[in-house]
Amino acid sequence: MKKILILSTLVFAFACTNNTTETTEKTEINYTIYGDSTMTDEGVISGEELITLLETTDSAHVKVEGVISEVCSKKGCWMDVNIGGDNLLFVRFMDYGFFMPLDGAGTTAIIEGMAKIEVQTVEWLKHKAEDAGEAQSYIDSITEPIIAYSISEATGVILK
Amino acid sequence: MNLLNKILGGCIIASSFFSCTEQETKEVKATNFPNKDSELAIMMRDIVENTQKVKEQIINGKEVEFFIEFEKLHTSTTTEADVRDDGQFTSFANDYTNKVSELIKAETDKTILYNDMVQACVNCHQQICPGPVKSIRKLKIKE
Secondary structure, eight states, rough: OOHHHHHHHHHHHOOOOOOOHSSOEEEEEEEEEEEEOOOOOOOEEEEEHHHHHHHSSEEEEEEEEEEEEEEEETOEEEEEOOOOTEEEEEEEEEEGOOOTTTTTTEEEEEEEEEEEEEEEEEHHHHHHHHTTOOOOOHHOOOSSSEEEEEEEESSSEEEO | OOHHHHHHHHHHHHHHHHOOEEEEEEEEEEOOOOOOOOOOHHHHHHHHHHHHHHHHHHHHTTOOOOOOOOGGGSSSSSOOOOOTTHHHHHHHHHHHHHHHHHHOOOOSSSHHHHHHHHHHHHHHHHHHHHHHHHHHHSOOOOO
């Protein structure tokens, strides 16, 4: 019985010593989910892939990754995401049910929802410019709608 | 003793595997409203929640119940400090609360009055804060 106790002690001592000297690789994955809390990054596509996809179809349910270029400065209720080159993806959130951090610009985001190319009305563009704190002269100069990539009802967003 | 040797051998092997296991930590947070919201913004969310319940009450033929303190529409802090300055918001808010009163008092036509109330929200948001217009329209009862 003594032998068993001694050997057991040695085994655990060995295991503990080994743990403290072993260089263990530690992978930290820190991110925040907004909206659908079950969302994952599985199946994510790049912005360039989204642009290619929307050349052949009117709309597509996607998870697309890009870097946030601008967030609504008042509440975080919309954002523009760079999806390659000068192309921006305009994103709003399902049922106004979640917002982005006001300081989210520059953060990598994965957005899930129905992507399409759609018209942004003059009324909306003026409101967006107001939110962005643009000068009245700039707001007044908005007279034409624009066509833009958009996800107007994102169900979830992951910020990395 | 043979059995003990086997057990000890097993422990040694198991402990060495354990000590070499790569550790992975995941920190995932979930949140919906990461910014400091104004009292009015929070009140609007409460109004949406109350309206959804009232919608169900009307569909199910029950009495409508409001838990919102509507007078706070005129006193709560707002996201934009000057939103009440031109009187437009106050006018829309009064129109909305009148519609709520009509719905509370109504014995019939509750669906029509309910949809009029929701339309009062749409009218205000179209002029002052168009972001949630699409989601507000979803609150209407299909006639």
